[in-house]
Amino acid sequence: MNEILVIVTRLSESFMLNCKLFVLTLLFALPLGMLIAFGSMSRFRPLRWVVRTFVWIIRGTPLMLQLIIIFYGPGLLKIPFSWPNGGPGRFIAATVAFIINYACYFSEIYRGGIESVPVGQYEAGQVLGMTKTQIFFRVTLLQVVKRIVPPIGNEVITLVKDTSLANIISNKEIIMMAGEYSNKGLIWPLFATGIYFLIFVGALTILLNWVEKKLSYFRA
Amino acid sequence: MAILEVKGIEKSFGTLKVLKKIDFSLERGDVIAIIGSSGSGKTTLLRCLNFLERPDKGSIVVNNEVIFDAMDPATQRESEVRKKRLHFGLVFQNFNLFPQYTVLKNVTLAAELLAKGRPNFKQEKKVILKEIQDRGKMLLSQVGLSEKLDYYPHMISGGQQQRVAIARALALEPDILCFDEPTSALDPELTGEVLKVIRNLAERNTTMIIVTHEMDFARDVADRVIFMDGGVIVEQGPLQEVFGNPKEERTKQFLARYKKG
Numbered sequence: 001m002n003e004i005l006v007i008v009t010r011l012s013e014s015f016m017l018n019c020k021l022f023v024l025t026l027l028f029a030l031p032l033g034m035l036i037a038f039g040s041m042s043r044f045r046p047l048r049w050v051v052r053t054f055v056w057i058i059r060g061t062p063l064m065l066q067l068i069i070i071f072y073g074p075g076l077l078k079i080p081f082s083w084p085n086g087g088p089g090r091f092i093a094a095t096v097a098f099i100i101n102y103a104c105y106f107s108e109i110y111r112g113g114i115e116s117v118p119v120g121q122y123e124a125g126q127v128l129g130m131t132k133t134q135i136f137f138r139v140t141l142l143q144v145v146k147r148i149v150p151p152i153g154n155e156v157i158t159l160v161k162d163t164s165l166a167n168i169i170s171n172k173e174i175i176m177m178a179g180e181y182s183n184k185g186l187i188w189p190l191f192a193t194g195i196y197f198l199i200f201v202g203a204l205t206i207l208l209n210w211v212e213k214k215l216s217y218f219r220a
Numbered sequence: 221m222a223i224l225e226v227k228g229i230e231k232s233f234g235t236l237k238v239l240k241k242i243d244f245s246l247e248r249g250d251v252i253a254i255i256g257s258s259g260s261g262k263t264t265l266l267r268c269l270n271f272l273e274r275p276d277k278g279s280i281v282v283n284n285e286v287i288f289d290a291m292d293p294a295t296q297r298e299s300e301v302r303k304k305r306l307h308f309g310l311v312f313q314n315f316n317l318f319p320q321y322t323v324l325k326n327v328t329l330a331a332e333l334l335a336k337g338r339p340n341f342k343q344e345k346k347v348i349l350k351e352i353q354d355r356g357k358m359l360l361s362q363v364g365l366s367e368k369l370d371y372y373p374h375m376i377s378g379g380q381q382q383r384v385a386i387a388r389a390l391a392l393e394p395d396i397l398c399f400d401e402p403t404s405a406l407d408p409e410l411t412g413e414v415l416k417v418i419r420n421l422a423e424r425n426t427t428m429i430i431v432t433h434e435m436d437f438a439r440d441v442a443d444r445v446i447f448m449d450g451g452v453i454v455e456q457g458p459l460q461e462v463f464g465n466p467k468e469e470r471t472k473q474f475l476a477r478y479k480k481g
Contacts, residue, residue: 120316127270127310128330128392129302138329142320218320219374 007181007189014177015196017091018163021173025098025159032099033106040111058104063097064168070097071169087172094166098159105155113148114140117220143220153208160200223248223427224396229268229278231261238264240451242278246396246444249425253432253442253459257474261451262431266398269429271305282307282395309394313401315381317373317388324369327356327388334392352391359387363417379410383417397421399430403437415441435478439463447471 039051058066071093074081083089117140125135167176174196178189222245229242239261246252254262267273269280271288274296280288287304289295295304317326331352335341341348360366363383365376373381382402389397399418403411415437421428422441432438438445438459445462447455447470455462455471466472 118314118316120312120314121318123272124312124316124318125330126272127305127308128388129306130330130333131302134333138333139318146320218372220319 007186008192011174011177011189011192011196014172015174015193017166017171017173018160018196019200021091021095021098021163021166021171022160024095025102025163026156028099029102029106032103034110036103036107037110037114040107041114055104055107058101059108063101063162064165066101067094067097067165067168070100090169090171091166094169094171098162098166102155102159106152109148109151109155110144112151113144116147117143142215146215146218146220149208149212149215153204153212156208157201157204160204161197221248222246223283225281226269227279227281229265229275229280231264231268231273231275238451239268239275242453244446244453244456246427246429248427250443251422251426251428251430251441252444252446253430253438254446254448255432255435255438255474256448256454260448262448263400265448266310266400266429266431269396269398270308270310271301272310306392307395309389309392309397311382311385311389311397311399311402313404315373315378315385315405317381317384319373322370322372323360323365323376323384324353324356326373326384327359327391328352330388331355331391356387356391359390360384362390362420363387364413377410378406379413382406382414386414386417386421395427397426397428399428399432401431401433403432403434435475447474449474 036051036055039047040055042048042051071083071090073079074083083093121139121143122135125139130138164173164175167173167179170176174193175190178193181187181189224246226242226244229239230237231239242261242265244252254265256262264273268275275288275290277290279286279290282304286292286295287307294300318329321329332349335348335352338348357366357369360369363386365380365383365387368376368380368384373384376384386402402418403414406414411434415434418428418430418437419441430438430442442459444457445459446453447462447466447468449470455466455468462471463475466475
């Protein structure tokens with residue numbers, strides 16, 4: 001009985017790493033994705049080309065590989081930069097990799113959402129004397145948000161589970177913790193990790209449905 | 221005294237010349253109907269007047285003020301354009317209402333945003349916003365939609381949406397109200413209510429430019445007619461002249477087709 005409690009506590013503690021990674025990734029990747037989206041829609045061709053190539057590379061390679069390159073790359077390539085020692089360094093490296101990776105996915109969702117707003121909406125704003133900024137914030141933004149909530153929701157749910165990939169650079173997240181027990185012959189903690197993810201994703205699903213419902217008062 | 225003078229407007233898209241030397245003028249209170257087959261340049265002309273397209277050549281003069289001159293870049297700066305385009309209002313074929321706002325908010329939004337630029341806005345915010353609201357309600361009652369103030373666009377019919385769009389265009393008190401085929405996207409049974417609103421505006425001496433396929437309506441409401449074909453004005457003049465006694469062969473053919481159809 002006591003052993004179970006100890007294991008559950010340790011699993012819960014290690015799941016905090018997954019949670020922290022999740023929150024930090026969203027916090028930075030959601031706005032960064034917007035910048036990347038604007039870059040990929042820029043009228044300045046070289047910028048658009050650079051940004052789109054970058055997005056292609058990030059979306060075209062495994063996140064696991066990106067984690068490895070970001071963490072070990074500086075040392076292997078003898079770049080005068082190093083991550084802080086130990087756990088914090090591994091965690092920061094993982095967070096950076098996740099932010100870049102998810103920002104690229106978000107940027108494509110934003111771009112699709114922005115481009116799907118009919119040109120007539122911009123023109124209606126223009127003939128009414130609105131500035132470009134006013135048109136973006138007062139006319140198009142909410143229509144974009146409504147359109148992108150379902151695909152962003154999908155990515156966010158994927159992110160919950162992707163956080164366990166951070167263990168490839170030795171971040172002690174929940175799957176790694178459970179793996180240590182299974183190596184010793186105790187298999188149930190590994191199954192138990194699934195419950196953590198299920199509960200987290202269940203709560204997110206409820207939240208996302210609520211947002212979708214809030215935005216269902218208009219059609220766009 | 222002409223309220224609008226359009227001089228030598230030309231516009232190309234790539235190598236395609238869409239408008240060639242367009243000249244016409246409009247008196248205050250006049251209603252001008254622009255007719256012609258699809259691809260004749262009618263809509264592009266209307267879009268040039270509303271600064272949605274930039275003419276390659278020519279100038280546009282409203283109330284003796286040059287609001288656009290292709291030779292003078294100073295008239296094309298964005299901040300200038302934003303002020304000057306308010307001489308014109310535009311009602312789109314597809315309404316283009318803002319879906320996330322109520323009917324009333326659709327009408328008042330632009331006026332509210334403009335009011336923020338007034339120097340006394342902060343002190344008299346409540347009074348100003350109340351005025352804008354009242355005016356929006358007045359305009360919506362004028363187009364027969366007092367009952368629908370709090371509805372969202374998707375909850376009302378196409379004809380009602382187009383009437384909201386007309387009220388929205390009137391909210392900023394344009395000198396000249398333009399219509400781009402205002403009934404083309406509507407079911408036939410809904411065109412009547414929109415045409416009635418436009419007819420009412422004509423009776424109140426609203427200056428209007430109407431691009432339309434509805435020949436009976438044009439005959440009914442217009443003072444003057446412009447017939448366009450292949451990017452040029454083939455014929456223009458008072459309604460009775462163009463419809464009753466067209467001079468150009470192309471005009472005759474076009475009108476004959478409509479009489480038969």
